[in-house]
Amino acid sequence: MSAPAIVVDGVSMAFEHEGSPLHVLENVSLTVTDGEFLSLLGPSGCGKSTLLRLIADVLAPTSGTISVLGRSPAQARRERNLGIVFQQPVLLPWLSVEDNVALPLRIGRWGARHPDAPAPPALLDLVGLQGFERARPAQLSGGMQQRVAIARALVNNSPILLMDEPFGALDAITRDRLNEELLRIWTETRRTVVFVTHSIPEAVYLSTRVAVLSSRPAGIRALMEIDLPYPRQPEMRDTPRFTRFTAALRNALEHP
Amino acid sequence: MTLPAAPSTPGGAVEPRSRARRAGGPVGPAKRRASGWRHSLVSIGAFLAVLAAWQGIVVGFHVPVYLAPSPLMVVRALRAESHTLLVNTWPTLIETVGGFIVGNLVAIVAAVGFVHNRTFRQSVYPLAVTVRTLPIVAISPILVLLLGNGYAPKIAIAALITFFPTLVNMADGLTAVDPQALELMHVLSASRWEVFRYLRWPTSLPYLFSALRIASTASLLGAIVGEWIGSNSGLGYLIVAATYDYRTPLLYATMAVASALALAMFGAISILERYAVSWRQPSGVGAD
Numbered sequence: 001m002s003a004p005a006i007v008v009d010g011v012s013m014a015f016e017h018e019g020s021p022l023h024v025l026e027n028v029s030l031t032v033t034d035g036e037f038l039s040l041l042g043p044s045g046c047g048k049s050t051l052l053r054l055i056a057d058v059l060a061p062t063s064g065t066i067s068v069l070g071r072s073p074a075q076a077r078r079e080r081n082l083g084i085v086f087q088q089p090v091l092l093p094w095l096s097v098e099d100n101v102a103l104p105l106r107i108g109r110w111g112a113r114h115p116d117a118p119a120p121p122a123l124l125d126l127v128g129l130q131g132f133e134r135a136r137p138a139q140l141s142g143g144m145q146q147r148v149a150i151a152r153a154l155v156n157n158s159p160i161l162l163m164d165e166p167f168g169a170l171d172a173i174t175r176d177r178l179n180e181e182l183l184r185i186w187t188e189t190r191r192t193v194v195f196v197t198h199s200i201p202e203a204v205y206l207s208t209r210v211a212v213l214s215s216r217p218a219g220i221r222a223l224m225e226i227d228l229p230y231p232r233q234p235e236m237r238d239t240p241r242f243t244r245f246t247a248a249l250r251n252a253l254e255h256p
Numbered sequence: 257m258t259l260p261a262a263p264s265t266p267g268g269a270v271e272p273r274s275r276a277r278r279a280g281g282p283v284g285p286a287k288r289r290a291s292g293w294r295h296s297l298v299s300i301g302a303f304l305a306v307l308a309a310w311q312g313i314v315v316g317f318h319v320p321v322y323l324a325p326s327p328l329m330v331v332r333a334l335r336a337e338s339h340t341l342l343v344n345t346w347p348t349l350i351e352t353v354g355g356f357i358v359g360n361l362v363a364i365v366a367a368v369g370f371v372h373n374r375t376f377r378q379s380v381y382p383l384a385v386t387v388r389t390l391p392i393v394a395i396s397p398i399l400v401l402l403l404g405n406g407y408a409p410k411i412a413i414a415a416l417i418t419f420f421p422t423l424v425n426m427a428d429g430l431t432a433v434d435p436q437a438l439e440l441m442h443v444l445s446a447s448r449w450e451v452f453r454y455l456r457w458p459t460s461l462p463y464l465f466s467a468l469r470i471a472s473t474a475s476l477l478g479a480i481v482g483e484w485i486g487s488n489s490g491l492g493y494l495i496v497a498a499t500y501d502y503r504t505p506l507l508y509a510t511m512a513v514a515s516a517l518a519l520a521m522f523g524a525i526s527i528l529e530r531y532a533v534s535w536r537q538p539s540g541v542g543a544d
Contacts, residue, residue, distance in 0.1 A: 053439075056443050057443070058439050058442055058443065077442075077443060077445055078445050080444075080445075082443065084439075084440065084443050086436050086439070086440070088436060090434065090437050090440050092437070092454070092455070092458065093535050093536075094458045094535040103444075103454065104444050106454070107441070107444045107445070107446045107450050107454070108444070108445060108446070108447070108450070136535055138535070
């Protein structure tokens with residue numbers, strides 16, 4: 001539980017914007033321990049997603065270093081140590097639900113080289129989509145599509161799951177249900193989760209720890225341990241302890 | 257929170273909808289077929305009305321046959337000259353299909369090259385546009401001079417006419433991929449070939465078929481223009497010959513055959529499209 005899964009050390013990131021650099025992240029340092037559920041909480045457009053993309057090796061930092069399980073992000077990516085879920089499901093509409101989940105196994109013949117990888121139908125069971133194997137993504141609701149995306153992120157058996165506002169585009173009821181589902185999956189599969197969100201209650205409900213990011217250029221403003229017991233029940237949201245956490249996080253977001 | 261609860265969560269909110277759709281599956285298409293029939297009836301009715309008006313005008317105003325024959329005379333010509341028409345349809349069909357295949361294949365390969373090599377794109381694209389601006393009627397004699405009097409120049413003209421729309425559409429389609437899907441491919445460390453196979457190619461198919469539908473009728477036009485310039489067989493040749501001899505009913509009958517050929521090509525592509533990009537017609541709800 002204590003070995004670091006991800007170490008972000010003094011990372012800055014600037015984009016070229018109309019000739020001048022746009023500083024998105026400034027000197028961010030963060031350690032994600034193995035098996036924890038860490039949420040990155042911050043206002044929209046503050047650079048939380050950029051931080052996630054740096055860890056996933058989609059972007060390279062301007063300065064600073066990132067290590068994933070003791071390796072470079074590029075190496076970790078090639079070894080499929082990272083599963084990723086975006087805000088949009090990003091399913092391929094011409095593939096069936098099952099083939100979408102199996103896509104990571106086909107690429108690089110990963111499945112053929114790793115016979116121990118979980119079977120896509122079993123993962124569809126895990127995310128509550130049994131019976132929809134042959135359906136096309138367009139036949140599913142937004143919430144169901146996002147479940148398919150989660151199953152696809154799990155198919156590599158990656159020890160780290162990166163989630164970029166995965167439920168941000170869903171209605172509140174579906175979002176709450178998927179939060180419970182995600183916690184169930186997290187307790188069943190025990191992997192490290194880095195979860196980007198701009199919802200304070202969502203961050204408190206899910207996380208073992210919440211990192212609060214300031215607005216651009218983003219830095220870590222506060223780190224808060226959420227020591228509510230697991231399994232977490234929906235009713236917990238109404239307890240004074242829960243609201244103390246949400247109040248403290250809101251305070252950290254609004255007053256530097 | 258436990259497994260049994262899972263199916264009745266967000267899925268539960270939606271499952272009835274999709275189950276209803278599954279049960280409603282046979283109803284949807286049947287309903288659509290019924291409205292499809294009504295559409296066809298309206299189209300056929302309008303078509304027949306035009307023919308009837310034409311017949312009425314030609315007979316009523318005593319229009320001379322060499323100027324404009326009545327539809328009934330065209331039908332008679334179709335029957336009387338069926339052998340001539342059939343013999344001349346064959347070469348045109350070969351040239352049309354040949355040109356269609358060659359032009360589109362070259363266009364698809366070039367579009368794939370465009371996406372994967374910038375230098376290739378920058379050198380070939382202006383060339384393609386320039387060739388496109390040359391009037392096809394002017395290029396045709398040149399091609400006949402170069403390639404002789406056989407099938408080759410007609411296939412070349414038909415190919416040339418189909419090449420450009422397919423090139424442009426296909427190049428657009430191959431680059432119209434969702435940037436997030438590209439990010440996903442990157443996270444999965446997909447090779448260029450895998451990105452092409454799993455992402456670019458399927459994304460481009462609807463674009464390709466839009467182009468192929470245009471190309472299906474354009475290639476026939478190319479073949480006929482080629483036959484005008486220099487040929488002693490084919491529908492294009494027949495059009496020229498019938499015009500010179502004032503055999504106007506045969507001219508009209510040839511046009512009807514050419515039109516039927518184009519429709520058949522168009523129909524074949526549309527059927528192929530329905531199978532190749534079946535995922536674009538979501539079964540149910542959205543369509544109604």
